[in-house]
Amino acid sequence: xxxxxxxxxxxxxxxxxxxxxxxxxxxxxxxxxxxxxxxxxxxxxxxxxxxxxxxxxxxxxxxxxxxxxxxxxxxxxxxxxxxxxxxxxxxxxxxxxxxxxxxxxxxxxxxxxxxxxxxxxxxxxxxxxxxxxxxxxxxxxxxxxxxxxxxxxxxxxxxxxxxxxxxxxxxxxxxxxxxxxxxxxxxxxxxxxxxxxxxxxxxxxxxxxxxxxxxxxxxxxxxxxxxxxx
Amino acid sequence: xxxxxxxxxxxxxxxxxxxxxxxxxxxxxxxxxxxxxxxxxxxxxxxxxxxxxxxxxxxxxxxxxxxxxxxxxxxxxxxxxxxxxxxxxxxxxxxxxxxxxxxxxxxxxxxxxxxxxxxxxxxxxxxxxxxxxxxxxxxxxxxxxxxxxxxxxxxxxxxxxxxxxxxxxxxxxxxxxxxxxxxxxxxxxxxxxxxxxxxxxxxxxxxxxxxxxxxxxxxxxxxxxxxxxxxxxxxxxxxxxxxxxxxxxxxxxxxxxxxxxxxxx
Numbered sequence: 359x360x361x362x363x364x365x366x367x368x369x370x371x372x373x374x375x376x377x378x379x380x381x382x383x384x385x386x387x388x389x390x391x392x393x394x395x396x397x398x399x400x401x402x403x404x405x406x407x408x409x410x411x412x413x414x415x416x417x418x419x420x421x422x423x424x425x426x427x428x429x430x431x432x433x434x435x436x437x438x439x440x441x442x443x444x445x446x447x448x449x450x451x452x453x454x455x456x457x458x459x460x461x462x463x464x465x466x467x468x469x470x471x472x473x474x475x476x477x478x479x480x481x482x483x484x485x486x487x488x489x490x491x492x493x494x495x496x497x498x499x500x501x502x503x504x505x506x507x508x509x510x511x512x513x514x515x516x517x518x519x520x521x522x523x524x525x526x527x528x529x530x531x532x533x534x535x536x537x538x539x540x541x542x543x544x545x546x547x548x549x550x551x552x553x554x555x556x557x558x559x560x561x562x563x564x565x566x567x568x569x570x571x572x573x574x575x576x577x578x579x580x581x582x583x584x585x586x587x588x
Numbered sequence: 589x590x591x592x593x594x595x596x597x598x599x600x601x602x603x604x605x606x607x608x609x610x611x612x613x614x615x616x617x618x619x620x621x622x623x624x625x626x627x628x629x630x631x632x633x634x635x636x637x638x639x640x641x642x643x644x645x646x647x648x649x650x651x652x653x654x655x656x657x658x659x660x661x662x663x664x665x666x667x668x669x670x671x672x673x674x675x676x677x678x679x680x681x682x683x684x685x686x687x688x689x690x691x692x693x694x695x696x697x698x699x700x701x702x703x704x705x706x707x708x709x710x711x712x713x714x715x716x717x718x719x720x721x722x723x724x725x726x727x728x729x730x731x732x733x734x735x736x737x738x739x740x741x742x743x744x745x746x747x748x749x750x751x752x753x754x755x756x757x758x759x760x761x762x763x764x765x766x767x768x769x770x771x772x773x774x775x776x777x778x779x780x781x782x783x784x785x786x787x788x789x790x791x792x793x794x795x796x797x798x799x800x801x802x803x804x805x806x807x808x809x810x811x812x813x814x815x816x817x818x819x820x821x822x823x824x825x826x827x828x829x830x831x832x833x834x835x836x837x838x839x840x841x842x843x844x845x846x847x848x849x850x851x852x853x
Contacts (some may be wrong), residue, residue: 410750429750438618438742440794440803446739453740454751458733495766502744506751 359387361423362510362542363409368418377416378404380566386544388424388509391536393573394546396563402546405563406512409544422538424542426454428508430499432515436487444490444498445483448473451502473501477531481532483559493524500528504535510542511535517547529556589823596709597712598776598819598829604724605773605785606815610793610807611731613786617794618742624661624763625783627676628770631657631683632779635771636704637690646704647771650779654767657683662763665754682683690797707824707830720772727768734761739800776815778830785811788837795841795848810840 365384371377378401386392387499392479394402407413408420410429427450447489448470449462457465474483477497479490496516503511508546513532517525533556535541545557569576589595616624637652640644657679664675664798691701703711712720725837740748742759750756775783793806818833825832 410746412746412750426752428749429747431744432745436743437745438800440614440618440790440800441797442743443799446800447743449736450740451747451751453736453748455815456736458737462736484799503747512750580705 362386362388362390363422363424365405366419366421368415368420370413370415370489378565379408379563381417382563382567383505384561384567384570385540386543389536389540390559391532391543392545393557393560394544394563395560396548396568398496398548400548400564401566402548402563403514406514406544406546409510410512414498415464422510424509426506426508426510428503428506428511430503430511430513430516433519435495441451441486441488443484444474444479444501445470447487447498448483448501448505451505453506455506469507470505474498475503476535477501478527491524493520493527496520496524497528497531500531507539510544510553512544514546515548516545517549521571532556589820594710594712595819595823597714597717599816600711600717600719601776602714602774602815602829602833603812604720604790605769605776606812607726607808608727608731608751608769609773609777609782609785610789610811611728611764611804612769614790614804614807615762615785616766617740617787617790619762622676622787623673623783624658624676625766625786627661627680627683628654628658628767629774629782630680630687632767632770632774633687634683635687635702636701636774636779637687637694641690641694644750645715645719647775648715650774651723651768651771653683654771654808655764658763658767659760662760666759695755702828703778704774705778705780705830706828707774707775707776707781707833709819709829712775716775717777720775723772727765727772730761730765738762754800776819776829777833778828781830784834785814785837788834788841789814792840792844795844798849810837811823814840 363386365382368379368382369377370379381539394405396402404413408415409422410427434562436447452466456462474480479494479497479501487498517528532543538541558572560573563569613625616622632654634651635650636646638653639649661675661679668761737753737758740753741755745755769786770782772778777785789807789810793803793809797803797806814837815833817836819829822829822833
């Protein structure tokens, strides 16, 4: 399977602070579903931001071998004060692929519709975001990340702050995306439970990569919450 | 009122300004850069002063200096070397101080600067109107062409960057649009008040609209109505049109609160 991304000897620190990541090496194949787990402050988000090109490593290399990236940031929320409908939010996600001039092409409209449908909001595309529940809003943001038909989908804590039912829905959706579209998925979470069942590979990040393998092979000691903060 | 040529010019310029200012301000408000218009307005004052000193058309010198100032603010902000408000303060005060020094050097301190600060319905000449119309229509077209990518940037700048949109260019375009808006609006609304016309209609529309697009369209409608009413009141009351226009827009922003609440928002 061809590579989707590769990190090699990556060091990174935010200005003047202690390094957040030390000597990180990671390769992810296309169509892999990888959970990035670890304690808060362990460097999960930083690792994702390096992959996305939002941060540059102090040393080492980050290479991404796919063209289209989709990104769901942590605690995603619309940056705007104006009322925003689900369709407008998702269309914003499609913007990198639409032509500048003229109305949306029918293929763009279809992609937006499909993304909204995939997350189960097909019956309410014109509802304002603020009138939706937290779980529905999160699904709308996932649809936004899907709208440009990404080859690599990067999600940062997508299930934090949403109820158990929404977590299940999101997990099932990601599984389906990978099975049907062959999407490569990086999924960061500080909660193991929400991701463990959906992935066959788990990368544990705590200042560096301390475990990389099947969730079932994860040493019991890492399941201990007290250890995560040690 | 419309028999008078200067009033036809004032209304012609007012229609362009009333539509353009909220259309550009819409993106500034969503990015929480509402006050950038004020900063660029002060820079425009230096441009007016430079026009006096060099005996050049004032709208054009204001335009050039405003665009340069706006792009400087954006560059300082984007490189994160200076916080947004500090970048704004630096350019803002340099602009107004430079303007005072240049006006004085031009020996023009006795010129009626009041009309540039607060607008005047008497000062829009035919050639001004041509410049305002050409630049205004061009700026509205740019907003129309860039609408989708600009919305993507205001909704989530980092996600837009990850998706491959040319975010620094889009931000520079927004800053340049703001500068053009201010330079062509100063005759009608004045450089101290133009920022209000970029912000207040957007606030008013945001409280009663049902979507992003309807907010934009309604804010342009409120901006247009504010200018038309403002110029009319200014004519009959012998008042500066900048003041009357902005008071109408402010009233719309205040009234939109209860109106939005009535509609159950």
